[in-house]
Amino acid sequence: MPELPEVEVVRRGLERWVVGRTIRQIEVHHPRAVRRHPQGPEHLARLLAGARVVSAQRRGKYLWLPLEPSASRPDDDAPAGRALLAHLGMSGQLLVGAATEPDQPHLRVRIEFADAGPQLRFVDQRTFGGVAVVALDLAGVPLPVGHIGRDPLDPQFDDRAFARSLRVRTTGLKRALLDQRLISGIGNIYADEALWRARLHYARRTQGVTQAEVSRVLAAVRAVMTEALRQGGTSFDALYVDVNGSSGYFSRSLAVYGRAGQPCLRCATLIRREPFMNRSSYRCPTCQPPPRSAHG
């Protein structure tokens, strides 16, 4: 399940293998993979043909490749330029490989370049992810990404502003961590890992969280993501891989996620799995006790 560290691994791969190259043509193999491109697959293909990839950017779990502005036209509706935007969703992969490699079973979009180099493929089993060509705002951020907050590894992330907006929310702590408008890049795995490291329960009321606890949870988020990044990301199977198809090793380092019934690495209490938002939360009952009152 790609979260910030996994997406950043992919971004680095794109930076190395795709930036500077010119797209020759693309093939859309599944309409759902381009559903976020409202004008349809043919329009997407037209915009990309001949475009040069300028850089590889990321905010939270969104990736985008700014494109060299084409010769300006009077009717240009994207004065600040366009980018190829990608979200990996649950199971999306961006793979760089030779044209001679056989098509993956869930190949959704193929991008070929004008040079003789490897192609870029968007492969996605569950089709929660997708690609689109979108306009950039004056800050260089894709319009559909405008509502996404900065992520905790962004140097411009404002810890104090985060603490303020967190404490005026009326929700639970984990729900807030998963709200990409407030802080981006965190998904179910890293939310559980960070809460375990910070020794906080997922249902803690955001209004009742102290400044020290906010600092603790932010430090935990950054620590777990930085460690995961160093190990190439988290992977349980072949679903999440870097652009070369290699898996990360961080799954070996998970303290609570997926460890129901196994001892807590701090206190040996058995880790518990509980239903949460129609999904699961993993926690240590001793290190992360339930909040005692409505104030959390």
Added chain:
DNA sequence: CGGAGCTCCTGGGGGC
């Protein structure tokens, strides 16, 4: 408008 719940999707795995 904030908050909560629903929905999209596919393949693996467990139960019978």
Added chain:
DNA sequence: TGCCCCCAGGAGCTCC
């Protein structure tokens, strides 16, 4: 062995 149901979950959408 085969079938059915559950599970994984990001994020846009809908409803209150």
